[in-house]
Amino acid sequence: MEEKRRIAFVLRAIHNQIKLIIRKSLPKCEAGPKSQLQGGILGYLYHHREQPVYQRDLEKEFRISRATATNTLQVMEREGLIVRKAQDRDARLKRIQMTEEALRGHIRIEAHMEMMEKCITEGMTEEEVRQLSRLLGMAMKNLEGLAAKYDALPQENVPDFGEENICTTKRQK
Numbered sequence: 420m421e422e423k424r425r426i427a428f429v430l431r432a433i434h435n436q437i438k439l440i441i442r443k444s445l446p447k448c449e450a451g452p453k454s455q456l457q458g459g460i461l462g463y464l465y466h467h468r469e470q471p472v473y474q475r476d477l478e479k480e481f482r483i484s485r486a487t488a489t490n491t492l493q494v495m496e497r498e499g500l501i502v503r504k505a506q507d508r509d510a511r512l513k514r515i516q517m518t519e520e521a522l523r524g525h526i527r528i529e530a531h532m533e534m535m536e537k538c539i540t541e542g543m544t545e546e547e548v549r550q551l552s553r554l555l556g557m558a559m560k561n562l563e564g565l566a567a568k569y570d571a572l573p574q575e576n577v578p579d580f581g582e583e584n585i586c587t588t589k590r591q592k
Contacts, residue, residue, distance in 0.1 A: 426558070430558075437535070437539075438455070440535065441535070444531070451500075451521075451524050451528075452495075452500065453494075453498070454491075456481065456483070456487075456491055457491060457494075457495055457500065458528070459481060460477055460481070460491065460492075460495065460501075461500065461501075461517060461521060461525050461528075462525070462528075462529075462532075463476075463477065463480055463481075464501070464515060464516065464517045465517065465522070465525050465529065468516070468517065468522075471506075471514045472514065472515050472516075473512060473513065473514060473515065474488050474489070474492060474513070474515065477492075477515070492515065499518055499520060499521070500517065500518060500521040501515055501516060501517055501518060501521065502515075502516055502518060503515055503516075504516065
């Protein structure tokens, strides 16, 4: 009889495997990210380079606090990965952009990530890849809703998991 594996554990194992492969195979760059968050931010800036990106955009995209974003961006600026430029209309609002050196390094990383994507989806049809993406998006949305519910509760009122089902959506048959 096949053992039922919890989805959260499978996703965690996949995450760990991806991190391991990236650590072993990613092209090394002098001006490269020093953490997974820095790499994610550079990827976001790369894919949004035609539009202005501000700190609040990164906080929302990566679900990080203002303090974490501020500290990470300060380190990235110090290491020459990004520049922050004050806007004419509001000097407090600073547009974040990759440096040329970081951009050159990230182009190589993008090619590597494309190879990883092909490896992950090998053997899947285009429809299966779309379906997987859709299902993972649903799972993320469900988890965001659950996190919002917990954020709204005082810590002493967090329910015992055995007491009630705090997920409100019904399973599709």
